[in-house]
Amino acid sequence: MTVPYGTMKFLQRAGFDLSLQNVENRTMLDQKVKLDKDARREAILDVASEIFYEEGFDAASMSSIAQRLGGSKGTLYNYFKSKEDLVEAFVQRHCAVHQSEIEGLLLADKGHYRDSLLSWGRKYARITTREKTQRNFRLITSIAERWPDVARLFYQAGPLKGAERMVEFLKKAEAAGEFKFDDVELATHQFIALCQNRHLKARFMNYGEPPSEAQIDAEVTSAVKVFYAAYGV
Amino acid sequence: MTVPYGTMKFLQRAGFDLSLQNVENRTMLDQKVKLDKDARREAILDVASEIFYEEGFDAASMSSIAQRLGGSKGTLYNYFKSKEDLVEAFVQRHCAVHQSEIEGLLLADKGHYRDSLLSWGRKYARITTREKTQRNFRLITSIAERWPDVARLFYQAGPLKGAERMVEFLKKAEAAGEFKFDDVELATHQFIALCQNRHLKARFMNYGEPPSEAQIDAEVTSAVKVFYAAYGV
C-alpha cells in the first residue's frame, strides 16, 4: 500500500524528497491521505512563493508556477480555487510563520535584564533583517494600498506582537527597579528602533551587504548601552 | 500667439489649469514650447503615478492611464518610448524629489545643537512618514528584487543622503564639545532610528492613523533626550 504514483511523481517533480512509509491499517491510511493533500498544497505554495518574490504577485503567472513545479496548470486548480486564493494562502502562511517566530523569542521572567535585552535584540534584529523576512515584507507592502487589511494583519502578526512582548518585559523590569520610564511603550519602540532601523532599511532597499552576526551584535550592544544610559536606574 | 489648441485641450482634460500667456518674441516662444512639452510629460507622469500607487506597476495599464488622463493611448507614446520607460521616469522623478527634500533640511553650522536636532528630526520624521513618501517607498521596494539598482538608488537618494548630512553635523558638534561618540555613524543612525522607526513601520503597513504633528513632536523630543543621555557631554 503506497503513496499514489501520481502524487509521488508530482512531489518529486517539485523537488520534494518524500520517503513515505507503507501504512498497515485503515486509520493510518486515512491520516496519510490527508497529509498528502496538504503536502501537495504546501509544495505548490513553496514554488509560488519563490515566483511571487521574484516577480511580484501580478507578474507571476499560474503558467510559470506550474512550469517550475513540473506539473500542469490545471492541477493547481485542484488545490486552489483561483490565483487570488493562492495569494491569500501565501499571506496567511507567512503571517503565521512570522508570528510564530516573533512569539518564540524568549524573554526571562525576571533578572538578567541586560543579557535578556541583548539576546532578544540580537534575535529580533536577525529575524527582521534576514532575506526571507525582507522578501515577505516587500510583497506584503506591495499590496498594502490595494489590500490594506492584509498589510495590517502582517504588522499585527509581527511587529506589534514583538512590541507587546517587550512592553510586558520592560514593565516587570521597571517594577524590579531596573529602569525608570515615562512611557514604557515609547521606550519599547525606541529599543526596537535602535536594534533594527539601520540594517532593516538598508536591506529593504538593497543597499550594501546583509549584516554579519558581528555587525548585528555590535548594533544591539550599542542599542542596549544607549537604552541603559537613557532609562537605567 | 497662443499655446497650440491641441496641447491646451490635452492639458485641460488632465485637470491642468494652465493660464499660459501670449508670448511676444521668438526666444520666449522657443522657451515656451519646451516648457509645454515638459508640462505634458509631467502631466502624464502625475496620472501614471497615481495609478501605479493604486495598482502597482504591473497591473497598471497604458489604457487605464490614458483613460484617466482623458487622452488617447497612442499619444502617450509621443512622450514615453514604452511602459518601462514610463516606470523609469517615475523612479527618476521620485528619487530626485526625495533627494531634494532631504537635502533641503537645514542644519545649523554651529551652536544650537539641541534645537537643531529637534528641528531636523521633526522634519525628517514628517517627510518619511508622510503618505506620499510611503507610497513611493512601497512602489520602489516592490521591484527591489527585479530591479535591485533602482531600490539602491532610492536609498542613496534619501536615507543615505540624510544620514551623511547628519554625520557631518554631529562631527562638528563633537568637535565643539557637545557630544562624545565612539562611532559617529552609528550614533547618527541611532538618532534617525529613534525619530522614525515606530511610525515609519506602522504607516508602511497601514497600522493605525498617520501620526499627528504632536505625536511626531513627542517622538522626536524623546529621541533627542535619549540621544543626549547616551552621548551628551
Place this chain on the structure above:
DNA sequence: AAACAACCGTACGGTACGGTCATTTTTCTT
C-alpha cells in the same frame, strides 16, 4: 492654399493571461 504638427478614436497583430474541460493515466475497490 498647402503643408505640417498634434491629437483623437478605432483597429489590429502578436502575445499572454486565468480559468475550464475532455481526455488520459493511475489508483482503488470489488
Place this chain on the structure above:
DNA sequence: AAGAAAAATGACCGTACCGTACGGTTGTTT
C-alpha cells in the same frame, strides 16, 4: 480482471495587454 473513482494532463476559450498604424479633425506655419 473489470470497472469506478481520483488525479493529472494538455488543448482550448475568452479576455486583456502592449505597441503600432491609420483616417480624420483641428490648429499653426509657410
